[in-house]
Amino acid sequence: MSARTILHVDMDAFFAAVELRENPRLAGRPVVVGADPRRGRGRGVVAAASYEAREYGIHSAMPIAEAYRRCPHAAYLRPRGSLYGAVSRRIFAMLERYTEIVEPLSIDEAFLDVTASEALFGDGAAIARAIKKEILEQESLTASVGVASSKFIAKLASDLQKPDGLVQVRPGSERRFLAPLEIERLWGAGPKTLEHLHRLGIRTFGDMERLELDELIRAFGKVNGRRFHRLCRGLDDRPVLPDRERKSLGKEITFEADVMDRRVVERTLLRLCEQVAAALRRKDLAGTTVTVKLRWQGFDTVTRQATLARPVDTFEGIWPVAVRLLRIADRKKRRVRLVGVTLSGLHRSGAGQLSLFEAGERPDRRVASAIDALRLRFGRRAVTRAALLEEDS
Numbered sequence: 001m002s003a004r005t006i007l008h009v010d011m012d013a014f015f016a017a018v019e020l021r022e023n024p025r026l027a028g029r030p031v032v033v034g035a036d037p038r039r040g041r042g043r044g045v046v047a048a049a050s051y052e053a054r055e056y057g058i059h060s061a062m063p064i065a066e067a068y069r070r071c072p073h074a075a076y077l078r079p080r081g082s083l084y085g086a087v088s089r090r091i092f093a094m095l096e097r098y099t100e101i102v103e104p105l106s107i108d109e110a111f112l113d114v115t116a117s118e119a120l121f122g123d124g125a126a127i128a129r130a131i132k133k134e135i136l137e138q139e140s141l142t143a144s145v146g147v148a149s150s151k152f153i154a155k156l157a158s159d160l161q162k163p164d165g166l167v168q169v170r171p172g173s174e175r176r177f178l179a180p181l182e183i184e185r186l187w188g189a190g191p192k193t194l195e196h197l198h199r200l201g202i203r204t205f206g207d208m209e210r211l212e213l214d215e216l217i218r219a220f221g222k223v224n225g226r227r228f229h230r231l232c233r234g235l236d237d238r239p240v241l242p243d244r245e246r247k248s249l250g251k252e253i254t255f256e257a258d259v260m261d262r263r264v265v266e267r268t269l270l271r272l273c274e275q276v277a278a279a280l281r282r283k284d285l286a287g288t289t290v291t292v293k294l295r296w297q298g299f300d301t302v303t304r305q306a307t308l309a310r311p312v313d314t315f316e317g318i319w320p321v322a323v324r325l326l327r328i329a330d331r332k333k334r335r336v337r338l339v340g341v342t343l344s345g346l347h348r349s350g351a352g353q354l355s356l357f358e359a360g361e362r363p364d365r366r367v368a369s370a371i372d373a374l375r376l377r378f379g380r381r382a383v384t385r386a387a388l389l390e391e392d393s
Contacts (some may be wrong), residue, residue, distance in 0.1 A: 003171035005124040005242060007112040008146040008154035009095060009131060015048035016106035018087055019077050021140050030074035032058060035254070037076055044254045047079050053164060087139060094134050098127055103240045111151055113240035125168045132166065132279035137205035150236035153177065156185055174234025179206035187231060193220070208232040246291075247283065251275050252340025258297045259336045266323060272341045273322050277315045280343060286311030287343030290318055292325040295338035304329040311347050317341065 015033040020026050030053035035044025045070065046067050049058040054072040068076070088107045098121060103115035114127050119129045124147040135143050142163040146157025153174055157167035169177045183202050184194060200219060202208050208216075209232045217225035230236065238258040251272045257275050269292070278284060304325040312318055320341055322341050 003149040003164060004113060005115045005118060005127075006148055006151055006154045007114055007124060008148075008151070008158040009110050010114065010144050010146075010155075010158045010162075010371070011091070011108035011135075012119055012142045012144055013048055013050050013054075014088075014141075015079060015084055016050040017141050018084055019080075020050065022083075026075050028052065030056060030071050030075050032064075032067050032071070032074050033079050034067070034076070035064045035077060037064045038114070051293070054253075065378035087141075091135060091139065091141075091143075094138065098131065101240050101242050102244055111154065111240045124334065125166065128166050128168070132164070144263070148174070150174075150234065151238050151240065152187055152231055153234055155187075156181065160186075167236075167264070175209065178232060179204065179207050179209070183208060186228065187223070188227065195333055196220070205232045246343035247346065248342050249276060249279055249287070249290070249346065250340060250342025251279075252293060252338055254295075254338045255336065262330070262332065265336050265339055266326065267321055269326055269339050270319060272339070273319045274315045276341055276343055277313060277318055280313040280346075284348055285346045286348075288312075288314040288345035288347070289343065290321045290325065291342040291344065292322050292329060293338070293340040294326070294329050294336060296331065297336070297337055298333040301338075302329050307345065311345070312343075312346070 002008045016031045017219075018121060019031055019033060029050075031050040032046055032053050033048040034046040044064045046058060046060050046064055048060055049067070053067075053071060053074055055365045056067075056074075057342075058070055064076075069073070071158055084107060090160070091108075092102065092104065092110065095110060095112060099117045103111040103160070105111065114121070114124060117127060118124070119258050128145040128147050128241045132145060135141055142164040143159045144162045145167075146154040146159070147168040148154040148157055149169075149171045153169050156168050157325075158165070160167050181204060183197050186194075186197075186205070186208075189197065192327070196219065197208070202211070207274075208228060211229075213225065213229045216229050219225065220228060253268055253272065255264075255268075288311050289304055289305055289307045293301065293303045295301045297355050306321050306325060308317075308321065318341070
């Protein structure tokens with residue numbers, strides 16, 4: 001069986017790079033996309049950091065207060081999701097011109113199986129160069145690409161020469177490529193696993209490869225032992241899955257200051273339910289399980305969930321369940337730091353774009369259809385629920 005050719009395309013510091021493109025005056029400055037560290041009193045986390053910001057040790061998911069402590073002179077920018085989403089859609093459209101087998105991993109990275117495309121576009125490295133060139137010319141952004149015969153190796157390769165890198169690992173050279181790499185790059189190895197690996201004297205993939213399968217099984221169990229045994233030899237037969245279904249969709253908000261007023265918490269949850277419902281409809285999805293998340297002052301976190309008899313994709317289907325879960329989970333004497341809602345158990349709703357006059361359509365779907373149409377034409381604030389007017393004023 002001939003080797004596959006798989007690409008891992010990863011945009012470089014995507015959110016920050018888009019912001020730098022939109023505002024060239026920021027060139028050369030550290031740029032951090034995330035919560036405002038001053039007006040928000042240092043709450044929230046970093047969504048993205050430019051490479052200049054990374055020189056200060058700033059990285060995504062770091063508390064924004066820590067980022068500000070390390071680099072107070074950086075440009076701190078609030079995320080612009082609609083802008084990043086529009087750029088991402090254009091980039092994915094470019095990728096799909098080279099192959100139909102594209103597996104999105106996030107808004108800014110994807111696997112591509114280009115095995116059948118090589119007759120048209122050249123080998124994997126040639127396709128990678130063409131993709132990088134097109135993204136740079138069309139979007140003024142850079143991408144790093146790994147080319148290999150497996151997803152695991154391609155993803156590792158794309159990370160080695162960032163930014164604007166291209167690393168190809170030819171079939172048969174996987175072990176030689178892996179041997180000197182730090183074991184911290186092992187897929188699926190968390191802090192406890194890494195600590196255990198270090199105790200065994202394993203610092204590189206080459207160190208792990210010298211262990212027998214039964215030694216790895218004794219140390220990490222059957223599942224992980226066998227997986228680590230294969231991965232350190234570059235063996236990964238997972239296919240690129242273009243139709244991989246999303247498992248959940250949710251939104252959450254960290255308040256600028258811990259909130260005691262439950263009216264504010266419920267009003268925020270109401271807005272989040274409306275946003276999640278709209279996102280589900282845009283993606284033609286519906287969910288059966290509603291989960292509400294609360295984080296208190298001090299970072300204690302609780303979740304409550306309920307599974308419904310049928311999938312829902314409207315505010316009217318989500319909100320009554322979410323607010324009931326909120327009230328069940330609430331500890332009224334504690335201040336709330338974060339609230340969120342997630343829909344899981346997702347299915348294709350089969351609804352597509354809702355029709356206002358579709359026969360037999362439920363009333364809540366007709367309302368949702370009308371709201372979607374108005375907001376599409378006149379903007380997000382064209383229709384606002386009465387309960388949110390106080391918040392918007």
